[in-house]
Amino acid sequence: MERLVSIKxxxxxxxxxxxxxxxxxVVILAAFLWAPASVDMGQISRIIFFHIPTAWxxxxxxxxxxxxxxxxxxxxxxLDDLAASFAAELGLLFCVAATxxxxxxxxxxxxxxxxxxxxxxxxxxxxxxxxxxFALRSSVDDPARRGSLSAAYSILAFVTVPVLVxxxxxxxxxxxxxxxxxxxxxxxxxxxxxxxxxxxxxxxAGFTGFAAWVFSLRLRVARISARLAVPKEAxx
Amino acid sequence: MTSSSHSVRExxxxxxxxxxxxxxxxxxxxxxxxxxxxxxxxxxxxVSPYSLDADAQGAFLWIVLFFxxxxxxxxxxxxxxxxxxxxxxxxxxxxxxxxxxxxxxxxVIQAAAGVIAxxxxxxxxxxxxxxxxxxxxxxxxxxxxxxxxxxxxxAMISRANSKGALFAVLAFPxxxxxxxxxxxxxSISLRGGQAGAASGDIRILLAYSVLMIAASLLLxxxxxxx
Numbered sequence: 001m002e003r004l005v006s007i008k009x010x011x012x013x014x015x016x017x018x019x020x021x022x023x024x025x026v027v028i029l030a031a032f033l034w035a036p037a038s039v040d041m042g043q044i045s046r047i048i049f050f051h052i053p054t055a056w057x058x059x060x061x062x063x064x065x066x067x068x069x070x071x072x073x074x075x076x077x078x079l080d081d082l083a084a085s086f087a088a089e090l091g092l093l094f095c096v097a098a099t100x101x102x103x104x105x106x107x108x109x110x111x112x113x114x115x116x117x118x119x120x121x122x123x124x125x126x127x128x129x130x131x132x133x134f135a136l137r138s139s140v141d142d143p144a145r146r147g148s149l150s151a152a153y154s155i156l157a158f159v160t161v162p163v164l165v166x167x168x169x170x171x172x173x174x175x176x177x178x179x180x181x182x183x184x185x186x187x188x189x190x191x192x193x194x195x196x197x198x199x200x201x202x203x204x205a206g207f208t209g210f211a212a213w214v215f216s217l218r219l220r221v222a223r224i225s226a227r228l229a230v231p232k233e234a235x236x
Numbered sequence: 237m238t239s240s241s242h243s244v245r246e247x248x249x250x251x252x253x254x255x256x257x258x259x260x261x262x263x264x265x266x267x268x269x270x271x272x273x274x275x276x277x278x279x280x281x282x283v284s285p286y287s288l289d290a291d292a293q294g295a296f297l298w299i300v301l302f303f304x305x306x307x308x309x310x311x312x313x314x315x316x317x318x319x320x321x322x323x324x325x326x327x328x329x330x331x332x333x334x335x336x337x338x339x340x341x342x343x344v345i346q347a348a349a350g351v352i353a354x355x356x357x358x359x360x361x362x363x364x365x366x367x368x369x370x371x372x373x374x375x376x377x378x379x380x381x382x383x384x385x386x387x388x389x390x391a392m393i394s395r396a397n398s399k400g401a402l403f404a405v406l407a408f409p410x411x412x413x414x415x416x417x418x419x420x421x422x423s424i425s426l427r428g429g430q431a432g433a434a435s436g437d438i439r440i441l442l443a444y445s446v447l448m449i450a451a452s453l454l455l456x457x458x459x460x461x462x
Contacts, residue, residue, distance in 0.1 A: 073455075073458050125409050125412055128408065128409040129409045129410075131405070132405050132406045132408075135402060135405050135406070136393075136396060136402065136406060139396040139397040139398045139402060140395065140396050140397065141397065144462060145395060145462050148458045148459065148462040149392050149395060149459060151458070152388070152392065152455040152459050153389075153392060153406065155455060156388065156410060156448075156451055156452070156455060157409065157410060159447060159448075159451045160385075160409070160410050160412075160413060160447075160448075163413040163440070163444055164412065164413050166413075166440060167412075167413040167416050167417055168416070
């Protein structure tokens with residue numbers, strides 16, 4: 001019976017994976033072929049189908065990392081610490097992707113790859129935080145201590161980042177050039193063509209699903225290797 | 237009531253112990269001050285023929301103060317690890333009192349460096365702040381904000397392997413909100429602006445310090461006792 005359930009589960013997982021793959025292919029094709037380009041920005045506007053979802057996953061991974069950190073400090077399960085670090089790894093990866101794609105967009109529309117626009121500043125700080133998180137992890141040997149130090153750091157960083165939302169726009173260097181009106185207008189109304197919006201939301205869902213899938217894979221590998229590690233030590 | 241007054245007394249005992257040992261060795265204050273003075277000299281030496289605008293001056297002052305804090309503030313916990321007194325301190329005082337005591341010590345040290353470095357900065361750069369009160373308030377609040385964010389980071393890196401380089405790496409992203417507001421209100425105080433131009437930044441500095449101290453109090457136990 002248990003075996004039957006596990007086979008059925010495997011079937012569902014397989015179907016979900018296949019669906020995700022087809023979904024992403026359709027989203028990518030639609031982003032280039034089906035959705036119209038923005039009138040005032042031209043073909044470059046298609047970057048929003050990829051840039052904003054990567055930035056969204058970056059922030060989401062940051063949140064997941066903080067949640068697993070709290071869980072680790074409460075329950076001291078080694079797997080929670082690993083999960084927090086996997087979330088941070090994913091976040092770092094997507095943060096680099098978001099920074100690079102945003103920088104390309106900046107070059108195309110404002111003429112320079114980097115100019116400390118408020119959004120650029122905040123993504124840069126996130127990049128620094130992820131970097132510092134891994135620097136801290138790599139310099140502590142004892143797993144339990146590494147877990148609690150890095151968990152405390154990620155929670156502290158998570159508390160700080162919202163403050164940046166108030167601080168960064170006050171930095172006098174540059175007025176924001178980030179195209180806020182292209183997605184959501186000042187009145188809070190969605191300002192997108194219906195087809196663009198559909199592709200954009202599908203891409204958001206697809207990227208989130210993709211990140212969740214990679215995250216669950218990492219967790220599974222960690223679980224299996226933990227299970228394998230126990231009898232090996234028992235032999236010794 | 238008795239327990240809270242007890243932990244206040246404990247925190248003050250940690251502070252006075254640290255101050256006494258600092259007075260004997262002058263380790264933290266000398267590295268802080270020497271760093272501040274050398275970097276001030278470099279800045280003043282390299283820009284003395286030019287008169288900078290207030291934004292650049294405010295940024296220079298805080299670069300000096302931030303990195304001098306980075307060179308000195310980590311001592312408070314690293315010192316305990318190096319002299320193998322961590323265990324004794326852990327037994328003698330509760331973790332909250334240790335945190336508060338170390339925080340007060342860091343504020344005192346950083347303020348002592350600021351009291352010398354900030355007037356020296358004005359003197360060497362030949363600046364007369366348009367709003368001296370605001371200037372003093374920005375330096376004082378910025379000092380508190382920096383100490384409140386870096387005390388727990390100092391505790392973290394004292395438990396890690398590479399103690400020196402890691403401190404600035406970990407502290408910078410966390411301190412940035414406080415640092416940016418301090419730079420901005422300092423620049424306003426040097427340039428002069430209409431009344432209340434810096435009130436938002438002063439409020440951010442206060443809120444940020446309170447937030448950091450509260451978060452550190454919640455998390456310090458995990459950092460200190462593991």
